Amino acid sequence: MADEKQKAGSAEDSGGAAGKVTRRSFLSHLGAAGVAATASPLLAAAPAAAAMPEASEAASDAKIVGSVPVSLRVNGKVLKLQVDPRATLLDTLRESAGLTGTKKGCDHGQCGACTVHVNGRRVNSCLSFAVMHEGDEITTIEGIGQPGNLHPMQAAFVEHDGYQCGYCTSGQIMSAVALLKEPCGPTDADVKELMSGNICRCGAYPNIVAAVQQVRLRS
Amino acid sequence: MASIEEVVPASIIGTSLARVDGPLKVSGGAMYSSDHNFPGMLYAVPVCSTIAKGTITSLDSSAAEAMPGVQAVYHRKNIGQLFRAAPPVGFSGLIDERRPPFEDDVIRYYGQYVAVVVAQTFEQAMAASAAVKVSYAGEKPDVSTTLSSDEKPKVDTTRGDADGAFASAAVKVDETYVTPVETHNPIELHASVAVWDGKGFTLYETSQAVGNHREVMAQMLGVPLENVRVISRFLGSGFGGKLWPWPHCLLAAAASRNLNRPVKLVVSRKMMFQNVGHRPLTQQRIRLGATADGMLTSLQHDSLNHTSILDDYGEGCGEATGYLYSTANLRVTSGLVRRNVGNPTAMRGPGAVPGLYALESAMDELAIKLKMDPVELRLKNEPKLDESLGIPFSSRHLKECLTVGAEKFGWSQRKAGVGAMQRDGLTLGWGVGVCSWIAARIGCEATVELKADGTARVACGTQDIGTGTYTILAQIVAEKAGIPIEKVEVVLGDTKLPAGPISGGSWVTSSVIPAVADATQKAMQTVLMAAVQGKDARFAGKKPEDLVFSGGRVQVKGGSAETSVAYAEVLRAANLGGVSGTGKSEGTFGVPPKVSQHSFGAQFVEVTWQPATARLRVNRVVTVIDAGRVLNTRAGRNQIEGAVMMGVGMAMLEHTTYDQRNGAPINSNLADYVVATHADTPQIDVTFLDYPDLSLNEYGARGIGEIGLAGIAAAITGAVYHATGVRVRELPVRIEDLLGGTARA
Ligand code: FES
Ligand code: FES
Numbered sequence: 035m036a037d038e039k040q041k042a043g044s045a046e047d048s049g050g051a052a053g054k055v056t057r058r059s060f061l062s063h064l065g066a067a068g069v070a071a072t073a074s075p076l077l078a079a080a081p082a083a084a085a086m087p088e089a090s091e092a093a094s095d096a097k098i099v100g101s102v103p104v105s106l107r108v109n110g111k112v113l114k115l116q117v118d119p120r121a122t123l124l125d126t127l128r129e130s131a132g133l134t135g136t137k138k139g140c141d142h143g144q145c146g147a148c149t150v151h152v153n154g155r156r157v158n159s160c161l162s163f164a165v166m167h168e169g170d171e172i173t174t175i176e177g178i179g180q181p182g183n184l185h186p187m188q189a190a191f192v193e194h195d196g197y198q199c200g201y202c203t204s205g206q207i208m209s210a211v212a213l214l215k216e217p218c219g220p221t222d223a224d225v226k227e228l229m230s231g232n233i234c235r236c237g238a239y240p241n242i243v244a245a246v247q248q249v250r251l252r253s
Numbered sequence: 254m255a256s257i258e259e260v261v262p263a264s265i266i267g268t269s270l271a272r273v274d275g276p277l278k279v280s281g282g283a284m285y286s287s288d289h290n291f292p293g294m295l296y297a298v299p300v301c302s303t304i305a306k307g308t309i310t311s312l313d314s315s316a317a318e319a320m321p322g323v324q325a326v327y328h329r330k331n332i333g334q335l336f337r338a339a340p341p342v343g344f345s346g347l348i349d350e351r352r353p354p355f356e357d358d359v360i361r362y363y364g365q366y367v368a369v370v371v372a373q374t375f376e377q378a379m380a381a382s383a384a385v386k387v388s389y390a391g392e393k394p395d396v397s398t399t400l401s402s403d404e405k406p407k408v409d410t411t412r413g414d415a416d417g418a419f420a421s422a423a424v425k426v427d428e429t430y431v432t433p434v435e436t437h438n439p440i441e442l443h444a445s446v447a448v449w450d451g452k453g454f455t456l457y458e459t460s461q462a463v464g465n466h467r468e469v470m471a472q473m474l475g476v477p478l479e480n481v482r483v484i485s486r487f488l489g490s491g492f493g494g495k496l497w498p499w500p501h502c503l504l505a506a507a508a509s510r511n512l513n514r515p516v517k518l519v520v521s522r523k524m525m526f527q528n529v530g531h532r533p534l535t536q537q538r539i540r541l542g543a544t545a546d547g548m549l550t551s552l553q554h555d556s557l558n559h560t561s562i563l564d565d566y567g568e569g570c571g572e573a574t575g576y577l578y579s580t581a582n583l584r585v586t587s588g589l590v591r592r593n594v595g596n597p598t599a600m601r602g603p604g605a606v607p608g609l610y611a612l613e614s615a616m617d618e619l620a621i622k623l624k625m626d627p628v629e630l631r632l633k634n635e636p637k638l639d640e641s642l643g644i645p646f647s648s649r650h651l652k653e654c655l656t657v658g659a660e661k662f663g664w665s666q667r668k669a670g671v672g673a674m675q676r677d678g679l680t681l682g683w684g685v686g687v688c689s690w691i692a693a694r695i696g697c698e699a700t701v702e703l704k705a706d707g708t709a710r711v712a713c714g715t716q717d718i719g720t721g722t723y724t725i726l727a728q729i730v731a732e733k734a735g736i737p738i739e740k741v742e743v744v745l746g747d748t749k750l751p752a753g754p755i756s757g758g759s760w761v762t763s764s765v766i767p768a769v770a771d772a773t774q775k776a777m778q779t780v781l782m783a784a785v786q787g788k789d790a791r792f793a794g795k796k797p798e799d800l801v802f803s804g805g806r807v808q809v810k811g812g813s814a815e816t817s818v819a820y821a822e823v824l825r826a827a828n829l830g831g832v833s834g835t836g837k838s839e840g841t842f843g844v845p846p847k848v849s850q851h852s853f854g855a856q857f858v859e860v861t862w863q864p865a866t867a868r869l870r871v872n873r874v875v876t877v878i879d880a881g882r883v884l885n886t887r888a889g890r891n892q893i894e895g896a897v898m899m900g901v902g903m904a905m906l907e908h909t910t911y912d913q914r915n916g917a918p919i920n921s922n923l924a925d926y927v928v929a930t931h932a933d934t935p936q937i938d939v940t941f942l943d944y945p946d947l948s949l950n951e952y953g954a955r956g957i958g959e960i961g962l963a964g965i966a967a968a969i970t971g972a973v974y975h976a977t978g979v980r981v982r983e984l985p986v987r988i989e990d991l992l993g994g995t996a997r998a
Pocket of ligand 1: 137138139140141142143144145146147148149158159160161
């Protein structure tokens with residue numbers, strides 16, 4: 035039963051990648067120039083998901099007392115995990131699903147390092163429990179694009195040096211990609227306001243804003 | 254035969270390059286310490302003391318031990334032997350909190366680790382850590398922010414008769430400036446993943462100095478050095494807070510050894526305020542004496558900083574005071590004051606950053622007393638040589654920083670006088686501050702391999718903490734060997750690699766250049782030997798000295814380029830997988846300097862002030878930096894902009910507040926300890942003068958990680974004074990400071 039569900043999920047997802055709606059609306063938002071560039075992350079989502087370790091042996095091997103099953107649809111793939119009911123979505127991604135691209139900077143919803151997309155919208159994954167996301171479409175930085183097949187936003191961050199240490203970067207990019215679909219005014223000040231939930235202690239803010247604006251301008 | 258077009262442009266030094274590690278960082282593929290997971294790994298969560306002074310009277314872990322998933326609860330009685338580290342020698346054996354965790358039952362600061370819970374999951378360990386019952390005999394802690402010296406302050410540098418010259422000076426400034434406790438708060442939490450293999454440790458650490466980390470851990474764990482390997486491939490920055498090991502590293506390693514399982518310990522954001530260092534509170538009295546036309550006749554800088562109960566951490570606020578200006582009479586002193594706080598440690602630009610806030614603020618106050626332009630005052634007191642050491646500067650262009658900055662900023666439009674400048678209903682305030690930072694080299698080794706597939710690999714046991722070190726190493730090899738930068742693989746952050754410099758002091762770039770260049774040259778030389786040896790060699794019958802390696806190719810000296818052969822082909826012909834060279838360079842410390850090596854800069858700031866709503870913003874910053882040659886201008890500019898952002902935080906937002914009753918840092922989270930965000934970003938204009946300082950290395954690079962944070966706070970408070978008439982001598986600037994100002998009317 036559970037297996038069937040997983041298969042069904044995978045089959046469905048292989049055509050759509052994580053957040054079907056997300057990407058379709060994103061593509062239409064980008065226009066012709068962006069489409070060529072955006073096509074790659076769509077394709078990249080699958081290999082990226084395939085390259086992920088299966089639920090890390092570490093956490094799922096031995097029986098965890100009081101754990102509950104949860105199946106998450108992450109980057110277009112169904113992950114069936116046994117998790118502590120107190121486990122946040124963030125810790126589940128990092129410690130159980132082996133998706134360590136999403137970072138923990140505070141665990142309190144104060145820094146934005148843990149930003150992921152849930153059903154196409156950005157959320158702080160440290161602020162919700164994994165068990166609340168049964169069936170939700172979750173996209174992490176790994177599902178946005180991979181080297182050789184970067185999303186235009188990722189490529190813009192590289193081009194504009196929109197990072198230093200790189201620790202806030204996954205969260206910045208997840209916020210920036212979500213921002214493309216949000217009602218955001220045209221100016222740098224508008225972008226700064228909407229990106230202010232993502233702290234960059236290295237202070238790469240001018241470059242991050244330049245990267246975001248480049249992608250918005252080309253869309 | 255490969256075509257000649259493969260040859261890359263002569264130099265990629267000093268250009269604007271995207272980082273070689275960029276694609277990994279933007280896709281979640283860069284592996285930071287806490288990203289390492291292992292089969293059977295356990296999670297450790299420390300238990301922190303809830304008093305700041307006193308002793309533990311009892312510790313009951315029975316309830317915690319009985320909770321689901323808990324494997325062990327360690328405390329003083331059962332963690333096993335941990336040792337102190339031996340006194341440091343040079344840049345090895347360094348640790349700020351020298352007492353190993355759980356050494357005794359005495360509590361000396363709030364949050365001190367008293368136990369550690371190890372469980373199957375993080376959630377279980379968190380829950381159980383709250384169930385460890387600890388009783389204390391508490392005493393009233395001392396976390397007072399008013400400092401007076403316990404001991405006689407030490408004289409750091411002195412010349413002439415500072416007291417006498419001050420007493421007789423025509424114009425005087427005598428003020429005290431305070432900088433609060435600042436917490437580094439890199440976004441990456443400190444973390445240790447310890448893997449014990451029955452004999453030794455592999456430690457994935459958030460470390461700015463893997464070599465030192467290894468030595469300290471080996472000593473404190475009591476295992477041979479060769480049985481410890483420390484890895485820090487990517488660091489979510491540290492700003493000095495991750496230079497040396499902290500007690501949590503020992504907890505993770507000891508737990509791993511005791512349980513024979515990998516253990517992950519991630520320090521919480523709250524613990525980041527307690528257990529892993531901070532920039533100490535400083536209190537600095539500056540006395541300036543000058544002639545009526547603005548020549549400095551006396552300069553005294555007496556600073557105090559708090560430190561912990563057990564360990565001495567001197568901030569060194571007078572770092573730049575001795576050489577910055579010309580004056581015949583000068584004295585710099587410093588002293589420590591003990592408080593019930595965790596140990597302070599170096600934070601970006603230690604000493605110079607708080608020190609130049611004080612000194613440059615006093616210079617601004619002097620300019621006002623003299624009714625002189627503050628830029629003019631600084632130009633007037635420019636020294637001809639480093640008067641503290643009596644030696645020339647290797648390369649000092651501070652005057653040009655000031656004049657270029659003034660030009661770019663539009664300083665000539667400045668109207669002196671509080672509130673004299675208005676725009677769009679806002680009051681403008683303009684301020685200026687000078688910055689400086691020491692330049693140096695530390696010993697470095699590196700290995701470069703040129704491979705038969707046409708790629709190269711450079712390995713060095715230094716770290717990239719976000720400054721762009723991966724890219725710098727790739728640039729040096731690409732430049733020396735004449736190959737495209739994409740062909741260079743860079744491996745860092747591992748004690749198995751040749752020993753590299755600590756990522757501190759802005760010294761990495763200047764230190765790695767000679768070693769990596771040397772290693773590349775040696776590998777190239779070996780290629781030439783391979784080119785002539787053996788009957789299949791491409792240049793059989795020639796001698797290596799007949800050949801030249803250039804643009805990734807080997808050819809006969811003076812011969813035509815068409816006869817050149819790619820080095821990869823030379824190696825393949827000789828059936829070599831690759832050849833390597835090891836390079837080494839010495840540090841500059843411990844050798845009496847012949848020249849004074851420092852970087853300089855000028856910071857110009859515009860604030861806007863809206864008296865009706867008491868809204869103060871940093872609006873515009875122009876920074877001109879003289880830091881030798883900048884190897885990668887894209888990453889270089891980013892460093893300065895980032896430092897300016899941290900400076901905005903330092904001047905306007907950041908301060909850790911200790912509860913006077915129980916000694917707890919009470920704003921120990923990122924909502925209450927406010928750092929600059931996107932919305933706080935001013936317009937920032939960065940200029941590098943780019944004069945190579947060849948006294949340090951062949952490219953003339955000095956390093957730029959820290960200098961951008963110096964001077965900025967004074968420029969901001971100077972601008973605040975210009976706008977509001979309020980001189981803020983205790984950071985950060987608080988709105989309530991400004992409400993009583995003259996500009997309020
Ligand atoms: S870790 Fe979630 S917001 Fe900081
Ligand atoms: S790049 Fe270091 S925190 Fe943003």
